[in-house]
Amino acid sequence: MRAGAGSVLQVLHTGEQLMVPMAVLEVDNEGALWKFLLSGAMAGALSHTGTGPLDCAKVYMRVYSSKTNFMNLLGGIRSMVQEWGVCLLWRGNGINVLKIAPEYAIKFSVFEQCKNYFCGVHESPPFQERLLASSLAVATSQTLINPMEVLKTRLTLCRTGQYKGLLDCARHIVEQKGTRVLYRGYLPNMLGLIPYACTDLAVYEMLRCLWLKSGRDMDDPSGLVSLSSVTVSTTCGQRASYPLTSVPTRMQAQDTVEGSNLTMRGVFRQILAQQRCPGLYRGMTSTLLKVLPAGGISYMVYEAMKKTLGI
Numbered sequence: 001m002r003a004g005a006g007s008v009l010q011v012l013h014t015g016e017q018l019m020v021p022m023a024v025l026e027v028d029n030e031g032a033l034w035k036f037l038l039s040g041a042m043a044g045a046l047s048h049t050g051t052g053p054l055d056c057a058k059v060y061m062r063v064y065s066s067k068t069n070f071m072n073l074l075g076g077i078r079s080m081v082q083e084w085g086v087c088l089l090w091r092g093n094g095i096n097v098l099k100i101a102p103e104y105a106i107k108f109s110v111f112e113q114c115k116n117y118f119c120g121v122h123e124s125p126p127f128q129e130r131l132l133a134s135s136l137a138v139a140t141s142q143t144l145i146n147p148m149e150v151l152k153t154r155l156t157l158c159r160t161g162q163y164k165g166l167l168d169c170a171r172h173i174v175e176q177k178g179t180r181v182l183y184r185g186y187l188p189n190m191l192g193l194i195p196y197a198c199t200d201l202a203v204y205e206m207l208r209c210l211w212l213k214s215g216r217d218m219d220d221p222s223g224l225v226s227l228s229s230v231t232v233s234t235t236c237g238q239r240a241s242y243p244l245t246s247v248p249t250r251m252q253a254q255d256t257v258e259g260s261n262l263t264m265r266g267v268f269r270q271i272l273a274q275q276r277c278p279g280l281y282r283g284m285t286s287t288l289l290k291v292l293p294a295g296g297i298s299y300m301v302y303e304a305m306k307k308t309l310g311i
Contacts, residue, residue: 057076114137
């Protein structure tokens with residue numbers, strides 16, 4: 001999530017290839033903001049659906065791959081197809097789609113409040129304050145969305161027929177373990193925000209500076225240029241924070257894996273003991289392969305929705 005420099009390119013990026021001009025965050029543009037949110041939600045929904053099997057494979061490999069059961073991407077997908085069938089490669093996609101709209105809305109509203117607090121309504125915040133505002137926005141969003149992440153992981157890894165749906169899954173988890181289980185993996189997720197936000201924003205700023213030095217018109221770059229910058233910076237951020245994002249998945253998958261550990265430190269030790277450092281990057285291939293198609297789908301749907309809504 002970032003605001004660029006230049007008179008026109010004032011961009012807020014949410015980490016899902018959604019880029020919104022900062023001007024729509026002003027009070028007199030509330031109608032435009034909700035149109036951008038609707039466009040982004042639709043783009044994110046179709047993007048997640050189009051790359052659902054890769055996301056499912058990432059979760060499966062993080063949880064079930066081990067030193068004695070090494071699993072690459074093709075092996076992981078083959079195992080899932082044999083166990084579940086092709087159609088169930090989209091397990092957990094429904095809740096992924098459901099959380100997109102509230103996640104975007106929370107990020108936008110928190111970022112707007114932080115921006116106004118730091119710099120006033122009509123000013124663009126400098127790098128450090130954008131970094132802080134972005135981190136606070138993502139942290140707030142993650143705090144409220146974390147229960148849905150836990151449910152997504154459980155639904156992805158559950159036995160066929162174990163739950164009747166999202167609400168049934170939530171009811172079983174709360175009845176058996178209490179509400180605290182809905183925040184498993186929250187701490188490593190929060191710690192992962194630091195390397196992610198710093199790397200993501202720093203790489204974006206570097207690309208912006210290179211664009212400026214190229215002598216081209218910074219005020220009106222093409223959508224593909226902006227998308228490419230966001231995709232590269234997001235990928236770098238994911239690589240920097242990936243070990244910390246692997247741990248929450250293992251913690252959220254408790255009760256589905258024998259011998260699993262409940263604590264962040266315990267999960268780290270377990271992964272390192274079983275798989276050494278490469279284990280912390282299990283599922284990275286599917287994450288990186290997902291970036292380009294997800295970005296392409298998001299871009300095409302987002303632009304089509306903007307034209308449809310007249311923004």
